Amino acid sequence: MKKVLFATTALIATASVAAADVSFGGYGRFGADYNSSRAAGAEIGQTSRFRLNITGTTETDNGLSFSAAIRIEDSETLVGQVNGARFTVAAGGLSVSVGNAAGAIDAQAGAYAQSLGLTGLGYHNVVANSAVKGFWGFDGYSGKGNGREAVTVSYSAGDFGVMASFSDTAGEQRSALNASYSFSGWKVSLGYQDSNNNANDKITMTVGGNVGIADLAFAVADNNGTLKYGIGADFSVGAATTVSAFVNTEDTAGEAYGLGVSHDLGGGASIKGGVVQTAAGTTLADLGLHFNF
Template sequence: MKKILLATTALAFSAGFAAAEVSFSGQAKMGLNYDGAAEKETSVHSEAVLYVAMSGETDTGLAFGATIDMIVEDNGDLNNDDTTVFVSGAFGKLSMGAVPEADENGGIADIGWDDLDTDDVAENLSGDELDDYLSYSFIGGFNETLSMNVSLDHNVNYTYAADAFSVAVSAKIGDEEVDSYAVGGRYNFGDAYVGLGYAKHEIDVSRSISVVGTPTGITFEGSADAEVVTAVAGGTFGAFGIAAIYSDGSIDIDAGGTTGSYDVDAFGVRGSYTMDALTLVAAYSEADMDGMPTLGGGTAGDQKRYGIGAAYDLGGGAQLAGGVARTKTGDADSETIGDFGITMSF
């Protein structure tokens, strides 16, 4: 991505400040999406993202900064997509806000111009993705629904890198219902890498809702404990690229009268081949959720998603991209999804 420096400010108001910089860059895309399971199978999608990067350095060499990602989708409202603030130095880097979970040392990139989510199935258990399965719902009297509806996204990350090796620790701090932390390490050798991560999540919620005609209303209490180990590996070897991820986890749930222990795992692999301006990709992902209960009722079941895609570099930061994939959950029929469009970097 080419960054355009729009403003460089020397903070002359105080001699104690070194030079600070604010730069802007962006991405945009537009195209068509196809969903074989949807009533309207083909849809139009567009979005633009503005990236703001602020950085500075103290007289003693302490680096500091922030990044802000602002997004507009389908001509809608401007929304904050991610904001992160950091300080860094010889001690490492401390970040707060929209930080990565430390067990996310790598993964598999998606395919298609607008993402066909071939990576999501493989990454079901790593990082904060598991909250989709720990937000178990309970339907009480009068069909009132209460749920855990939790978020596992971490808000603090510390990373230390020494040559080819890096380690990280992250956590979610300040949430009364969620205790979550992760540790991870990664080693780069040449154009290849390996990584290992561990995450621990503990959830304990108590919710209540008043219902007309009942003296006490409805109370929901739920808890869940999860531990996940994730391994990643990949690299670039000439024109070929390969990336793989595997996660193994154990989950205990006691929510809405449902109690169970589940052994879950997920994996995925993605390969690519580049020749001149054309890149071809293929990906396969699978997750075994061991019949876990899901938000809204029912069980998760096995999930599979695989597909192929291509991207052609037009130069100047623009490229044509598209892909087609098949997706299957449990015993349901497989569905075809696809997309085609143009992406732009500024």
Template sequence: MKKVLFATTALIATAGVAAAEVKFSGYGRFGLGYVEDRSGTVPNISTSGGVVTTINSAVVDTDDAILVSRFRLNIDGIVETDGGVRFEGRVRLQADEDSSTGEANSAGLNGARFSVIFGGLRVDAGNVAGAFDNLANYYGNEVGLELFAGQYSGVDYSFLGYSSTGSGSNAVFFQYSVGDFAFGASYDQATVGVNGVATDADRWDISATYTFNNITAAVAYGQTDAGISGVSDPSLTVLTLGAEFGDFSGTLFVADDATEIAATDGTAWGLSAAYNLGAATTLLFTYGDGNADADLQQVALGAIYDLGGGASLRGGIGVNDCDICADSTIVADFGAQFNF
């Protein structure tokens, strides 16, 4: 009787595995990162008579060059119905260094993302990426092992993004693709500060993408609405262009960054390029800026050397600056990455 029971249990388990699929993917990276005049925070403990009275943080100078690392593991559960509807769930396990001190952090799971996919329709719920985060060529060709520079650096508006290490915004994202066109939209409730008071606001964005031959054009608009009379609602409009010509690829980026804050409200722009030199080497360039005083300007050069088998050497060097910054800052990194 026990043998029959064990055999039946094994058959049911096998059938369950055959009907569903679990996938693992991700990457690891490690190397050296350099930030000129790097500073960080450390615990600041005050005592009186041997008794702890206050615990806060103190800003201290740390080593400019630190060991940088990341391990990322995506865990995807997938099942497809007889009618062709695909259901997916994803969580991500990720460990990074503390970018201020270089000390290692523990790995932790993020918030779950759930997806329903049928034909050209995709709906995500939970910890999702919004229309800007999914927009074609928004990020362009980022530079560095840590992707420390990008053409979008002049943007200050806070849009819905996928969280690799947190719970996310518990939002909804919709995308529909038909032929050369794709349309996207997302919605969530964000917490914003209004006159120093934390307030819930409706945050939404929409996008459209069109690909023709080797060129892709995309536009997106988003707004955060606190619903308070007399209070302006920040918004962001982005236009991107991307093209590939043999060994060369490039992107253009322009945005109306209406943050409603004088130091950051204005226009942002940027561009990026990648060129395959052959011999497994790719050169990268990116530039981003904006006309507001606090907009971050980034200029960076980088390279990737493909070692084969999913492994590569990567690095870059760049400069961060802004109109109200006391000094420009040199940033650089170099290391290895392996994808699995």
């Protein structure tokens, strides 16, 4: 009888493992960075990051897809951090996520176009980041904690997509929406966020498409009455090299601009570097190696 029980238990355990679908992926990066606002003699430093994404999925007999995802991250300022989980249910073009989820402004098409260098160099290219009203005043997927525990609903059908999100954390409620439409190789997206912290009210628009060797991006945002707008482009230089640039202008804050390059080494590895001049006059730069796994 014990042998039968052991055999049955082993069979069930094996069947469970076979039915599970767990994927691992991520990247590593390392190099040097420069920040002109650091103390004299300390402007140049080391930058590194190891990121491992773990996603478990399953699908019901009627076609519902379930997934849960977490991230393990380690860097020069963060040691072995495990972030909050995101849970998703999807069917057809409809998807619902709860937990550590990116909101509608963060997930807007073209929001991060021309993010330069090895590290993004502060993401001054993102028009929803306001030097006047504050950076990151919208819900994003957090790699270092629980995030804002958002609820998101998205739907796509053909060339059309729409997404809504809501969060209520630390006394601030944020409701956001984006909608996008693709046509003739171009994509237009509109975004809106309302918050009981008025500084984080936003209206955004992005437009992106291809013209010859360049992928062009246009973006504008009204960050609670402060206008920020810009243009960027990615240029293919040969078969393995991409040069990217952006310039943004924000009311009262001034102009930010940057230039970056990425050279594909093959096998998911690349050399990346860039330099950004912020609206505050700070110079940021980095250079290093990035590889996916």
